[in-house]
Amino acid sequence: MAKGVRKSRRPVQLGLPLPGVPKQAGKVRGRKPNAGRRHVRHRVRDPHASAHPVHVVLRSRLRSLRSQFVFPTIRLALAQAARARADFRITQFAVQGDHVHLIVEAGSKQVLSRGMQGLAIRIARRVNALVSRSGRVWADRFFSRALKSPRVVRNALAYVLNNFRKHCAPGGARIDPYSSAPYFSGFSGLDGRAPNELPANRGYPLSPRGVPPPEKEEHVPVVPPRTWLGKSGWRRAPAIPFHDRGRVV
Numbered sequence: 503m504a505k506g507v508r509k510s511r512r513p514v515q516l517g518l519p520l521p522g523v524p525k526q527a528g529k530v531r532g533r534k535p536n537a538g539r540r541h542v543r544h545r546v547r548d549p550h551a552s553a554h555p556v557h558v559v560l561r562s563r564l565r566s567l568r569s570q571f572v573f574p575t576i577r578l579a580l581a582q583a584a585r586a587r588a589d590f591r592i593t594q595f596a597v598q599g600d601h602v603h604l605i606v607e608a609g610s611k612q613v614l615s616r617g618m619q620g621l622a623i624r625i626a627r628r629v630n631a632l633v634s635r636s637g638r639v640w641a642d643r644f645f646s647r648a649l650k651s652p653r654v655v656r657n658a659l660a661y662v663l664n665n666f667r668k669h670c671a672p673g674g675a676r677i678d679p680y681s682s683a684p685y686f687s688g689f690s691g692l693d694g695r696a697p698n699e700l701p702a703n704r705g706y707p708l709s710p711r712g713v714p715p716p717e718k719e720e721h722v723p724v725v726p727p728r729t730w731l732g733k734s735g736w737r738r739a740p741a742i743p744f745h746d747r748g749r750v751v
Contacts, residue, residue, distance in 0.1 A: 590617030596681035660748025690741035
């Protein structure tokens with residue numbers, strides 16, 4: 503290069519700040535999350551062991567699941583799904599206003615997915631037909647969490663069966679008639695008996711108003727657990743008091 507000749511520089515394009523638009527530190531990829539409750543992420547689910555019960559949550563677009571008009575339909579769908587296949591069992595449940603808690607047992611990861619898919623479709627079709635609507639009933643894919651130890655199973659049972667204390671006004675019933683609590687024999691102070699096995703004058707509601715107690719086994723909305731953790735392993739931990747809300751870890 504000849505002496506005294508300057509090397510030409512490449513022009514650099516400068517950004518033009520627009521009024522009212524904040525400067526972003528970095529580019530955010532993906533869809534902006536909705537306000538409110540977070541959705542279940544669409545990622546590959548963890549492997550499932552048949553020996554581990556699973557805590558499942560289904561969230562609804564409707565907010566009337568706990569009504570005396572809708573709940574009997576959901577209860578019947580649960581009873582049918584609990585016996586639809588031998589390797590998928592619904593052992594406990596609790597219906598709240600806009601979501602359903604379940605404790606299920608499944609023979610494999612595929613069985614768990616298909617069993618929950620069948621249950622969700624069964625409930626959605628029946629509820630839509632009942633209220634004369636169409637479209638989606640569930641707001642999201644189901645959430646699932648494996649229960650791998652006796653204490654974790656015990657805490658999940660308390661959380662599900664006493665979940666109504668979190669959502670309802672205090673001072674109500676001792677057990678939730680919109681759950682499987684009337685058939686649960688693990689409450690403390692009942693000597694291993696379920697509330698529906700006690701005399702009627704003990705003050706435990708067996709079913710919501712307008713929902714008669716089932717007379718046939720196929721109408722019971724849950725089936726007995728078969729895993730060691732769900733059947734007897736969790737009983738190594740203390741029995742569940744009526745006020746115990748449990749916890750999810």
